[in-house]
Every structure is written in C-alpha cells, then in structure tokens.
Amino acid sequence: MKNLNLKLSGAIIFSLLSISAFSQNWQLGGNNPPAxxxxxxxxxxxxxxxxxxxxxxxxxxxxxxxxYC
Known part of the structure; x- marks a missing residue:
C-alpha cells in the first residue's frame, strides 16, 4: 500500500510539472521580448x-x- 501511494504521488507531481512545462504563455501585449x-x-x-x-x-x-463608409 505504501508503494502504491508513493507511485501515485509521483505520477501526480509529474503530471502537474509537465502541464506547466508544455503550456503556452500568450500575453496580451504580444509575445515578443520587451527589447x-x-x-x-x-x-x-x-x-x-x-x-x-x-x-x-x-x-x-x-x-x-x-x-467604405
């Protein structure tokens, strides 16, 4: 049971980290660097x-x- 909880916790943490790593970051002012x-x-x-x-x-x-008006 302890091993299952550890694997489940690892899978949840991995999925949460991968969601933020592959998400798009669209900005209202444009996606170009400010320079x-x-x-x-x-x-x-x-x-x-x-x-x-x-x-x-x-x-x-x-x-x-x-x-045309």
Missing amino acids: LNATNNILGTNSNLPLRIHTNGVERMHSISTF
Missing part, C-alpha cells in the same frame, strides 16, 4: 494584399485594404 520595437507588434501585411486567415487548409476570413 523589440513596439511599432512592430502588428497583425497585418506591409503590402496592398489582403490578410488571409486559414484554418485546416480553408480560408475562413480575410481583410481588404480599402474601407
């Missing part, structure tokens, strides 16, 4: 081409470069 220029923290393109968002090989949305 980088803040003006580079954008989602977009530097051309007149639209920004296309794909998931699973299919385009789900895109932005256009013109704006």
Whole structure:
C-alpha cells in the first residue's frame, strides 16, 4: 500500500510539472521580448494584399485594404 501511494504521488507531481512545462504563455501585449520595437507588434501585411486567415487548409476570413463608409 505504501508503494502504491508513493507511485501515485509521483505520477501526480509529474503530471502537474509537465502541464506547466508544455503550456503556452500568450500575453496580451504580444509575445515578443520587451527589447523589440513596439511599432512592430502588428497583425497585418506591409503590402496592398489582403490578410488571409486559414484554418485546416480553408480560408475562413480575410481583410481588404480599402474601407467604405
């Protein structure tokens, strides 16, 4: 019984440590180091081409470069 408790405790500790080791750390201000220029923290393109968002090989949305009121 003591051996089972020791193995169970070890498995729980290992699983808790591995969860934090493999988790993503997404930050609200961006994931770049603070030494980088803040003006580079954008989602977009530097051309007149639209920004296309794909998931699973299919385009789900895109932005256009013109704006109409």
